[in-house]
């Protein structure tokens with residue numbers, strides 16, 4: 353970017369971090385202030401993740417000022433805090449395209465910039481990835497830009513996941529130079545839970561802790577001078593104390609901290625010292641505040657973790673109202689009703705109480721709700737244990753995050769036929785979070801498991817029934833999936849009806865073509881059918897309800913009585929349609945000329961857009977369904993228009 357006179361904002365002089373190298377420490381402080389205002393301004397216009405980014409403005413500035421990115425690899429855990437990083441690394445002019453079609457991703461993304469060496473959005477991967485870069489550096493890997501330091505920035509919430517410890521365990525053993533910055537803001541999306549969170553709080557509960565720990569490990573020289581003085585003084589105190597070392601030290605890291613993550617002087621001093629002197633794995637413990645520097649964010653319960661567009665002065669978000677309740681809320685309310693009748697029902701969330709609606713369940717049943725932190729693997733096996741112990745656990749996870757607990761689903765739940773109920777939210781395409789958060793694969797990875805019951809709700813009333821059905825299944829695991837966002841506005845039943853397992857329903861009877869829908873595409877199917885009827889073609893529509901077990905009778909009847917059968921689902925290949933195809937092939941139903949098609953997500957990761965446009969680009973909205981019917985029946989599309 354072109355540098356100009358003395359009044360030019362410093363941010364205008366930064367196109368890449370190289371431009372920051374000429375700034376004095378005082379100027380870096382000013383740059384951080386400008387970066388904070390810019391971040392607020394951008395997110396007020398785009399919506400997105402705000403609180404986390406505001407908490408790392410100083411950290412981002414200091415890291416880029418001290419290290420040589422992109423040669424030094426900077427890896428943001430989850431990476432929802434990466435907006436200030438994007439602004440400093442050549443993407444400022446595209447920030448208003450954030451999270452929109454063809455725009456910048458809301459997360460780090462390798463294909464977007466050399467300054468994003470590792471993509472993320474699911475948490476707790478950063479230390480593993482950074483260690484990989486460190487080993488690649490030491491063993492002569494030589495990608496573009498060369499390889500320098502590997503720096504992982506991980507939050508206290510992300511530190512609740514097992515992967516982070518697996519990585520530290522390995523890093524401590526390998527002893528390679530690696531820098532981990534623990535960004536401890538005492539917040540996850542919700543307030544963090546768990547013993548690790550309490551442990552971190554204790555690390556800075558005692559004032560002179562950083563001096564004590566450093567002195568204890570003889571690491572005084574790694575601290576900047578003001579802290580070294582304190583550390584020396586603390587040595588006397590240490591003579592009278594037993595200090596066992598932090599957990600991080602036990603794992604083989606040198607620990608520096610806690611330091612004030614908003615104090616640029618401290619940050620610059622510590623980072624410079626670490627850069628100059630670190631030999632093995634280092635953990636820098638920075639205390640920050642989520643939402644820092646923006647009063648409405650600081651004051652809000654979630655620290656403006658994820659926001660709609662908002663007015664900067666008032667902080668008021670511009671949320672689009674909806675007439676229908678969200679699927680999440682319908683799920684939570686149905687679960688509460690069921691739990692009122694059955695004291696064995698318990699619910700588990702992995703750090704997403706609000707997102708899964710379990711905050712409502714927790715208000716009603718605090719002792720029957722468990723927030724296990726970001727720990728999906730544990731959540732699944734914990735549920736398996738509770739099921740084996742005679743409870744009725746409901747494991748409420750987003751589809752995309754259930755992926756992390758897959759072996760646990762297979763080995764701990766399915767193999768032992770334990771009646772864990774998986775409430776799978778955010779099934780299908782989710783919009784602005786993009787490909788990392790798409791719930792594309794759960795049908796495929798669950799429906800292939802022996803004895804698993806897999807349901808998808810066509811609307812919110814169906815969801816109420818599926819909650820009841822799932823809780824009635826006591827001899828094997830079950831899952832029900834539902835999309836992000838508002839339902840269709842249908843009347844809700846007072847109580848959920850227990851559905852017959854493996855039975856679908858006919859929504860309308862017609863001729864020539866049957867459309868067999870699994871899940872919430874049903875509305876689009878119905879819209880397509882209305883169009884087709886104007887051409888004198890009335891398709892049969894069925895709602896499969898179950899991908900496992902399949903409704904064999906229904907499917908074989910539809911196949912026998914129609915010229916064509918089309919399946920549709922909000923998921924990848926390998927799911928419902930594939931199972932239907934397999935059944936038809938095995939039963940010889942394809943031997944006599946049945947035309948069969950399946951509508952699934954394309955075999956590609958779909959980037960962010962509005963959910964509607966994502967579905968349109970996946971070819972799964974009413975016009976594409978209509979075309980698919982016409983194509984399959986060999987009816988000319990041109991004739992359709994005429």
Ligand SMILES: Cc1ncc(C[n+]2csc(CCOP(=O)(O)OP(=O)(O)O)c2C)c(N)n1
Nearest residue numbers: 404473474475507508509510539540541703
């Ligand atoms: C495996 C996984 N589970 C759940 C989430 C949802 N999630 C996104 S950010 C977040 C909280 C992260 O907290 P922390 O690491 O402390 O970062 P902060 O937002 O406080 O900066 C959660 C639970 C996720 N990204 N990945």
Ligand SMILES: CC(=O)[C@@H](O)[C@H](O)COP(=O)(O)O
Nearest residue numbers: 430432473658707778785836
């Ligand atoms: C970063 C992250 O994973 C979450 O903040 C996610 O963006 C939440 O999305 P929902 O709005 O669907 O809960």
Ligand SMILES: [Mg+2]
Nearest residue numbers: 507508509539
């Ligand atoms: Mg945090």
